[in-house]
Amino acid sequence: MELPDYAEKFLKQLRQGLGSLTPQEREEIVAELRIHLLDRQAQGKTDLLSGFEPPEDLAATFVSERALRGALGQGTPWALSRALLISARDSIVTLLLFLPLALLQISAFVLLLAAVLKPFMPKQMGLWVGNGSFYVGASDGNPAVREILGWWGVPVLGISGIFVFWIANRAMQALARRRLRRAKSTVV
Amino acid sequence: MQDNVQREIAAWQSQLRKGCLELAVLLALRRRRQYGLELVDLMNNANLGISEGSIYPLLSRLRAEKKVDTEWVDSGVGHAHKYYQLTDYGRATLKAMVTVWREFSAAFEQMMAEK
Numbered sequence: 001m002e003l004p005d006y007a008e009k010f011l012k013q014l015r016q017g018l019g020s021l022t023p024q025e026r027e028e029i030v031a032e033l034r035i036h037l038l039d040r041q042a043q044g045k046t047d048l049l050s051g052f053e054p055p056e057d058l059a060a061t062f063v064s065e066r067a068l069r070g071a072l073g074q075g076t077p078w079a080l081s082r083a084l085l086i087s088a089r090d091s092i093v094t095l096l097l098f099l100p101l102a103l104l105q106i107s108a109f110v111l112l113l114a115a116v117l118k119p120f121m122p123k124q125m126g127l128w129v130g131n132g133s134f135y136v137g138a139s140d141g142n143p144a145v146r147e148i149l150g151w152w153g154v155p156v157l158g159i160s161g162i163f164v165f166w167i168a169n170r171a172m173q174a175l176a177r178r179r180l181r182r183a184k185s186t187v188v
Numbered sequence: 189m190q191d192n193v194q195r196e197i198a199a200w201q202s203q204l205r206k207g208c209l210e211l212a213v214l215l216a217l218r219r220r221r222q223y224g225l226e227l228v229d230l231m232n233n234a235n236l237g238i239s240e241g242s243i244y245p246l247l248s249r250l251r252a253e254k255k256v257d258t259e260w261v262d263s264g265v266g267h268a269h270k271y272y273q274l275t276d277y278g279r280a281t282l283k284a285m286v287t288v289w290r291e292f293s294a295a296f297e298q299m300m301a302e303k
Contacts, residue, residue: 001266032224032244032270039225040240051228051240061245069252 007037007048010055017059020086021066029062060089068180072173077105077165080172087179097175104168110137111161118153126153205236209246211289212236214274214282217256221273247272255281 003011011030018026037048052058064087071083081102088095114136118125124139131144136157139147149156209231216222216230224243231238250256255278262268274282 029244035267035269036225036240038267053241058241062248065245065249066252
C-alpha cells in the first residue's frame with residue numbers, strides 16, 4: 001500500500017531533520033513512522049498527519065534528546081557544546097546560558113595554550129599588565145605593558161586553565177541535564 | 189472567572205499527563221509487548237490524550253535508558269511492526285514508580301477525605 005504524497009513529503013522532511021543521527025537510527029525511525037501511517041490509512045483515517053507535529057519539530061525532539069544523552073555520556077566540551085547548540089534551537093534561555101559557558105571554555109583554552117607555549121616563547125607569552133591593559137596570551141608589542149608572572153606563568157596559567165575548564169564543563173553538564181529533564185517533560 | 193478556572197485546569201491537567209506518561213507506557217507494556225500505534229490507541233482509550241507523534245520520542249528515550257527493548261516482528265498483516273517490551277530494569281522502575289504513585293495517591297485521598 002502506498003502513502004499519499006503529503007505523507008511521503010512528511011517522512012522525507014523528517015528524514016532530513018534526522019540527518020545528524022546514524023543512517024541506521026534514521027531509517028529505523030522513518031520506517032516505524034511509515035508503518036504507523038500505513039496502519040492508520042488501512043483503518044480508514046483520512047488526515048494521516050493530524051496527530052503529528054511538523055516534521056522539523058518531531059525530528060528536533062529525537063535529535064536533541066540523543067545529542068544531549070550522548071554528550072552527557074562522553075562529557076567532552078565539544079560534544080556538550082554541540083548538543084547544547086542543537087537544543088538551543090528551540091530555547092532562547094538555553095542559548096543565553098550556553099554563550100557565557102562557551103566563552104569560559106575558550107578562556108580556558110587560551111590559558112592552557114599560553115601555559116604550554118610559555119617555555120618556547122618566554123618573552124612573548126604570559127600575563128600582561130600596564131597602561132590600563134590586562135590580558136593573557138601573546139604580547140602585542142606595546143612597551144607600556146609588562147609580563148608579571150615570568151616562569152610562574154607555566155603553573156599559574158596551566159592550573160587556572162584547568163580550573164576554568166572544569167568549572168565550564170561542569171556547568172555545561174548541568175545545563176545539558178536540565179535540558180534533558182525538560183525534554184522529558186514536554187513530550188505529549 | 190469560569191474561563192480562567194478552565195484554562196488553569198487544562199494547563200494543570202496537561203502537566204499531570206506529561207508527568208505520568210512514562211508510568212502509563214510502562215504499565216501498558218507490563219503484560220505484553222506492543223507497538224507504537226497500539227500504545228497510542230491504548231492511551232487515548234484511557235483518556236490520557238497523547239498525540240500520535242509524541243509516543244515515538246518517548247519510546248526512543250525509554251529504549252536509550254534501557255527500560256524497554258525492541259524487536260521487529262512480522263505478524264502477517266503485510267508489514268513488520270517494531271514491538272516494545274519491558275526489560276528487567278524497566279520492570280524494576282515500574283515497580284518503584286507504582287509504589288510511589290500509591291503512596292502519593294493515598295496521601296491525596298486522605299487529604300481530600302478530611303472535613
